[in-house]
Amino acid sequence: MPRLAPLAAAAAFAAACLHTPLAQAATPQPVQEPAAQEQAVQQAVTPVQANGQLRVCGLRLCNQNGKQIQLRGMSSHGLQWYHQCLNTASLDALANDWRADVLRISMYIQEGGYETNPRLFTDRVHNLIEQATARGMYAIVDWHMLTPGDPNVNLSRARTFFTEIARRHNGKNNVLYEIANEPNGVSWSAIRNYAHQIIPTIRQHDPDAPVLVGTRAWSSLGVSDGATESEVVNNPVNAANIMYTFHFYAATHDGPYLDTLRRAADRIPVFVTEFGTQTASGDGANNFARSQQYLDLMAQKKISWVNWNFSDDHRSGAVFTTGTCPGGPFAGTSRLKPAGVWVRDRIRTPDDF
Numbered sequence: 463m464p465r466l467a468p469l470a471a472a473a474a475f476a477a478a479c480l481h482t483p484l485a486q487a488a489t490p491q492p493v494q495e496p497a498a499q500e501q502a503v504q505q506a507v508t509p510v511q512a513n514g515q516l517r518v519c520g521l522r523l524c525n526q527n528g529k530q531i532q533l534r535g536m537s538s539h540g541l542q543w544y545h546q547c548l549n550t551a552s553l554d555a556l557a558n559d560w561r562a563d564v565l566r567i568s569m570y571i572q573e574g575g576y577e578t579n580p581r582l583f584t585d586r587v588h589n590l591i592e593q594a595t596a597r598g599m600y601a602i603v604d605w606h607m608l609t610p611g612d613p614n615v616n617l618s619r620a621r622t623f624f625t626e627i628a629r630r631h632n633g634k635n636n637v638l639y640e641i642a643n644e645p646n647g648v649s650w651s652a653i654r655n656y657a658h659q660i661i662p663t664i665r666q667h668d669p670d671a672p673v674l675v676g677t678r679a680w681s682s683l684g685v686s687d688g689a690t691e692s693e694v695v696n697n698p699v700n701a702a703n704i705m706y707t708f709h710f711y712a713a714t715h716d717g718p719y720l721d722t723l724r725r726a727a728d729r730i731p732v733f734v735t736e737f738g739t740q741t742a743s744g745d746g747a748n749n750f751a752r753s754q755q756y757l758d759l760m761a762q763k764k765i766s767w768v769n770w771n772f773s774d775d776h777r778s779g780a781v782f783t784t785g786t787c788p789g790g791p792f793a794g795t796s797r798l799k800p801a802g803v804w805v806r807d808r809i810r811t812p813d814d815f
């Protein structure tokens with residue numbers, strides 16, 4: 463990556479020390495043999511180089527060698543509003559400074575999104591998949607349906623879109639398909655029927671990519687409608703290599719949601735494709751203590767996660783301060799809101815793969 467193997471990290475540290483101002487020159491410097499440095503450079507490895515084609519293995523996500531892994535990264539905001547936050551410098555920062563494993567490409571369908579100009583938005587997604595690929599990150603193609611909440615309303619659009627995306631990118635090993643962001647006001651069986659329509663459409667062109675399925679009541683596994691994960695456990699989607707999505711906003715979604723995630727992770731494969739440290743509006747005060755409880759659970763169960771969102775929207779959940787895009791700077795913390803500082807730290811924590 464971007465992500466450096468230990469030797470490379472030591473070499474980078476040594477290089478950084480060479481540029482240390484005089485006042486700090488007393489910092490101990492690791493001794494590096496020239497040969498070791500050469501080797502270190504060659505060992506620099508991106509998340510995709512390290513893990514290759516992912517697949518669902520039992521209840522977890524595994525890499526090409528069958529090892530369970532956890533991906534961590536960021537979701538874009540809606541491409542119709544904050545496309546300017548996804549440029550060369552910001553994506554370089556996401557890969558190299560944030561050390562993200564994954565970029566979620568959030569393409570709204572309504573609210574000025576895909577339905578208004580399918581060609582434009584499909585091309586944006588193509589381009590962002592290429593950008594993620596060039597940086598060795600995984601790419602989640604998020605069909606960001608939200609209002610209306612029945613994914614079947616957009617079924618024919620989804621067929622057109624996913625057919626083109628899957629045809630174009632089937633040779634890549636870093637694409638995951640999220641077929642319905644947050645179904646709402648609709649039963650699990652209607653969502654399941656939609657999944658049975660759209661998964662074969664994708665698989666016809668891209669047979670080996672994991673598919674992520676949204677769940678009832680804004681991808682709460684039903685909890686926000688007073689249901690539980692048992693409706694999914696008892697009536698799963700009839701397809702292999704899929705995971706179910708769970709979204710939470712830590713200042714709104716308390717104990718029962720955390721308990722649901724804990725239970726569900728032992729019964730079905732779960733991917734948290736969206737979470738915020740604030741309220742479900744994506745705004746308001748952060749609850750970092752509860753956010754950390756979720757992150758601890760997800761680390762323990764190796765549940766992959768993606769945070770909302772990589773933009774400079776005014777809300778507290780948008781990581782950059784207003785006016786950061788498109789010029790930056792995007793690396794470091796100078797333009798980050800508190801939620802951004804918090805989540806960057808947690809994405810940067812070294813992976814164990």
Ligand code: IDC
Binds near residue numbers: 643
């Ligand atoms: C919010 C955006 C906001 C936009 C609103 C309506 O932050 O700018 O006006 O959507 O589309 C979700 C959704 C996600 C929401 C986010 C925060 O997937 O689209 O973004 N949220 O409200 N689910 C729970 C929270």
